[in-house]
Amino acid sequence: MDVARVLGDRGPGALDVDVWWVQVPGHRGKRLRDFLWQTGPLGLKLVSQEMLEVLRRSGADLEVFDVDIRLRGGESVAGYVGVLEETHSPGPVHSLWRGRRGHELVVADKVLAAMRDAGLSGIEVEPVAGPFPADRPGFSD
Structure with missing residues (x-):
């Protein structure tokens, strides 16, 4: 079983093993x-x-999953979820x-605009032309 593919297609609930995310070794960021x-x-x-709440208020159609996130030392981090976005309709x-x-x-x-108004962090923005821009010839990621 390709665990990464299952996570990307159906989320952690589709696996019969415990899954958690841990801070990258050597990463010194604390924020x-x-x-x-x-x-x-x-x-x-x-x-x-x-x-998640900002995205939902903006009309996002998301699958949401409980996730287990831990710092390098094993301490649990609360307040986060896993999301899978829409892949067939060009929603918001x-x-x-x-x-x-x-x-x-x-x-x-x-x-x-709603994300910026809420002061959300960890977001990098790059303008794209229309829905599903990677499907267009010449798009490079």
């Missing part, structure tokens, strides 16, 4: 952000409850590609 990590190219994102929050997830999200201008 938690609203967008923590994504799980590689398959795309389960780890976001704060606050970010959706995947970069139609039909699959990756490590980035496409958000509508109103969602980005």
